[in-house]
Amino acid sequence: MAARPKANLYALSGLKNTSDDSIAPYLKSKGWKQNHTLTDVRLVLGFSAVTIAGSTFYYDYTLGFDKTKVMTLYAVIAYFVINTVLTWWIWGMEGGKVYVGSKDGVTITISSHTEKHSPIYHLKIVSQSLKQKPTTTEAESPFTSWFDTQGFLVEKPFMTFISNSIPSMAATTPEGQHLKPKTKPKSTKRA
Amino acid sequence: MDALGLSELRHLKPRQLLSQVLNFALILSTAFMLWKGLSVATDSPSPIVVVLSGSMEPAFQRGDLLFLWNRNLELDNPSTPGTQVGEIVVYNVAGKNIPIVHRVVRKHQGPKTPLHLLTKGDNNHADDTELYARGRWYLDREKEVIGSVVGYVPFVGYVTIMLSEHPWMKTALLGIMGLLVIVQRE
Numbered sequence: 001m002a003a004r005p006k007a008n009l010y011a012l013s014g015l016k017n018t019s020d021d022s023i024a025p026y027l028k029s030k031g032w033k034q035n036h037t038l039t040d041v042r043l044v045l046g047f048s049a050v051t052i053a054g055s056t057f058y059y060d061y062t063l064g065f066d067k068t069k070v071m072t073l074y075a076v077i078a079y080f081v082i083n084t085v086l087t088w089w090i091w092g093m094e095g096g097k098v099y100v101g102s103k104d105g106v107t108i109t110i111s112s113h114t115e116k117h118s119p120i121y122h123l124k125i126v127s128q129s130l131k132q133k134p135t136t137t138e139a140e141s142p143f144t145s146w147f148d149t150q151g152f153l154v155e156k157p158f159m160t161f162i163s164n165s166i167p168s169m170a171a172t173t174p175e176g177q178h179l180k181p182k183t184k185p186k187s188t189k190r191a
Numbered sequence: 192m193d194a195l196g197l198s199e200l201r202h203l204k205p206r207q208l209l210s211q212v213l214n215f216a217l218i219l220s221t222a223f224m225l226w227k228g229l230s231v232a233t234d235s236p237s238p239i240v241v242v243l244s245g246s247m248e249p250a251f252q253r254g255d256l257l258f259l260w261n262r263n264l265e266l267d268n269p270s271t272p273g274t275q276v277g278e279i280v281v282y283n284v285a286g287k288n289i290p291i292v293h294r295v296v297r298k299h300q301g302p303k304t305p306l307h308l309l310t311k312g313d314n315n316h317a318d319d320t321e322l323y324a325r326g327r328w329y330l331d332r333e334k335e336v337i338g339s340v341v342g343y344v345p346f347v348g349y350v351t352i353m354l355s356e357h358p359w360m361k362t363a364l365l366g367i368m369g370l371l372v373i374v375q376r377e
Contacts, residue, residue: 042210043206047216052220053221053223053224054220056223056224056227057223065236069231072227073231075227080228
């Protein structure tokens with residue numbers, strides 16, 4: 001496994017996933033505390049469905065079909081109900097969010113997306129300070145800004161992009177002050 | 192040590208690993224639960240079977256996939272017919288897990304007492320008495336028959352025959368699937 005993150009330059013999903021994965025460690029090093037609730041709920045839902053399926057399999061295997069018929073019926077219904085909830089959770093709640101974290105009373109939610117066949121990384125950052133209305137910031141930059149020709153993610157330009165995109169960081173971090181931002185964050189109130 | 196913290200990526204993150212494992216497990220359990228759901232709906236322990244022999248030719252060939260329905264016993268209601276002579280039923284050879292697909296040629300007793308069936312393959316000379324349990328001349332519809340055939344798809348089941356005659360293929364197939372799901376993140 002490479003010590004530096006590497007992605008397949010030709011696969012958009014690889015570029016996006018590698019970039020997404022790099023956000024959390026960087027922010028952690030800057031003192032942000034990540035909130036894992038979304039992921040944890042998904043894991044709990046998913047593994048309880050798998051446990052239901054597993055125990056159905058076990059009881060059916062050991063006791064035979066006739067004895068376990070009624071239990072299997074309830075298990076099947078429960079499984080597909082949980083699966084539906086899980087699907088809604090992934091699509092509706094988690095959809096596109098790659099990082100949720102907080103620092104000094106500011107909570108940010110970062111979502112990323114890419115358009116089909118377009119090598120531009122779009123970020124949407126919802127930033128909420130205590131007792132204030134949440135603000136939404138959007139930023140975008142082509143992947144070529146931080147991937148080198150061999151596919152390695154180069155840390156400095158990526159971190160500059162991230163810190164420039166997060167309002168509370170852009171004002172204070174050294175990367176934000178010394179380097180001219182490549183993109184202008186657009187502040188919108190679009191949900 | 193990389194002061195910027197990105198060297199953490201070298202180490203496996205538990206949540207990410209769990210998520211990948213979950214994806215694979217969900218595929219397996221959804222397939223299994225769909226099978227179980229069908230099983231409960233048809234009231235048959237094995238709602239889809241593959242024809243293993245040529246004893247029902249020309250109606251069914253080896254490798255055909257059959258869909259079973261096991262809710263037509265109608266044992267308590269004399270006015271509804273239940274399993275008829277001429278229907279094709281599936282049962283397991285006494286003590287073994289080999290499904291036999293043959294036609295009902297005679298029936299006895301029922302509806303208030305256990306329904307007894309005599310079966311015979313279309314392409315066989317003799318009836319099935321030799322395949323039944325020792326000392327038994329008929330099949331018990333409720334206890335031994337796992338369903339009657341309500342539909343079929345030709346040829347598709349040949350994959351299952353190959354998988355059971357070469358069991359290593361099953362492991363290989365599962366292994367490849369698992370690898371693909373864990374390595375990809377589409």
